[in-house]
Amino acid sequence: MRELKVGTLIIGAGQAGASAAFALREKGYSDPVCIIGEEALPPYERPPLSKAVLREEKSLSDILVRDLPAYDSHNIQLMLGSRAEQILPQEQQVKLGDGQVISYDNLILATGGRPRQLPGKALPGVHYLRSHGDGTRLAAELKQYKKLAVIGGGFIGLEVAASARKMGLEVCVIEAAPRVLQRSLPETIAADVVALHEDQGVEFHYNARLQGFAGTDRLSGIQLEDKSIDADIAVVGIGLIPNTELAETAGLAVDNGICTDAQCRTGNAHIYAIGDCANSYHTYYQRAVRLESWQNANLQGAIVAAAICAETSDIQNDAVPWLWSDQYDWSFQVAGIFDSQAQLISRGSAAEGKQIWFIHSDGVLTGVVGWGKGTSIAKDVRVGQMLLQQGKTPPFDMLADENISLKKLLKL
Amino acid sequence: MTDWVLACATDDIDEEDLIRFDHEDKTYAIYNTDNGFFATAGYCTHEVQHLEDGLVIGNVIECPLHQGRFEISSGKALSAPVCEDLVSYPVKVEGDQIYIQIV
């Protein structure tokens, strides 16, 4: 078997892997760069999978991270439909599923994660949503079936619920906790989101103890401890398991993700980890943080490229986390990391289509959440993110006062 | 043939901000920055999203949807996810009126 030798080998052709490859070229890195991807598709953006892709408003070519000619013009080799099976850290080599061996100077692990599965055997009609294939299979069934049960009230579950309602399905959300978004957002905010979904006809079941699925050839219902619910299609969104097995068997430190420093280096001088699979030291929070967001995948792609090009002085993992979620014609933007029990300062009102919450613990600003129609909340959340990044906590009465420009507070 | 179109008045746009301007079947973004007034295409080059709700900081506009960044004076794409530049249009101010040149 022929042996391939590259400057930088990237395992995982997703958001983070692609962003690292292009960032390397933008920084002038000239050695061969190769991305290995288990999926047969070139790197694509996952956020539309629960939104426009489900509603068949966007196809694969609309959601590619970069179009295919860009890989050629940047001299980035894509090896798709190919799984990395083993890292040989001593030899600086990676073994692929077909036995091929690739040698590297630098190895970037950008392996993402996989949906947490419910126990029991797979039943047709029960879906998970991570890949484009998952999205198109689900989209086809949403056109064919009528009653959707979403299991897990996180961002992805709620986005699927919104998309399915738009498509005319009957939708319920089954949540094990006493409320939705319990891990990510304070209760007041979650309540406003639930109100919008209820307004759109979504039913919620809380404190649900799932006993199993009904149906033999295909799903016909969901059995909870105290009731059963009719459903001919279900989507399970109960979290992500980071893909860390390759790193673990290579002897790298793994703790809720592949452990790295603030420049995405693992304990091995030639191996880096980025994106959903990485638990990286965050200099702003002064602890390791594993983020599952599109912003983080892009930023860590740029950070690892800087580290490989030895531009280590200023680029590091220090950005205040930010993510968005679109539901109906409303959208969320969330900046910061905060305790979901933390206190809130409200600005604006959801009734008027635009609500911003500043979140603080013991008087220190820790987060900003916007929930509004279209992109109406974007500017305020962005300024909030900048306030957080600068470590500023403006007077609360000013934050709450819609007549005071937030941008002016940045200059206080 | 040059085609100057009246877009808005100078005080229609707050300092360090932008407004949307629609003309015929196209839409534009008109900016007021410390370095003067500028005009670019209205839609971000990443997805179909108008920049009007975006944040202007100095000579940079950030897209409200995914925070892609462009240089206002040139339309140049500055950071992921945007990689395609915005078309930018010449601007002239006469009195308190802003005109943009669209071909």
Ligand SMILES: Cc1cc2nc3c(=O)[nH]c(=O)nc-3n(C[C@H](O)[C@H](O)[C@H](O)COP(=O)(O)OP(=O)(O)OC[C@H]3O[C@@H](n4cnc5c(N)ncnc54)[C@H](O)[C@@H]3O)c2cc1C
């Ligand atoms: C449905 C959905 C909606 C989302 N919506 C939002 C949103 O609105 N906003 C937001 O901020 N974030 C959102 N996210 C999260 C965001 O998409 C992820 O954080 C981002 O994709 C992470 O990028 P990544 O490159 O780390 O991982 P991935 O994009 O998962 O890429 C990892 C790739 O590595 C491949 N791989 C793994 N192991 C191997 C191996 N051994 N060999 C070869 N290839 C391998 C996988 O097949 C995969 O293609 C959403 C995610 C999903 C699934």
Ligand code: FES
């Ligand atoms: S639509 Fe502008 S950055 Fe995505």
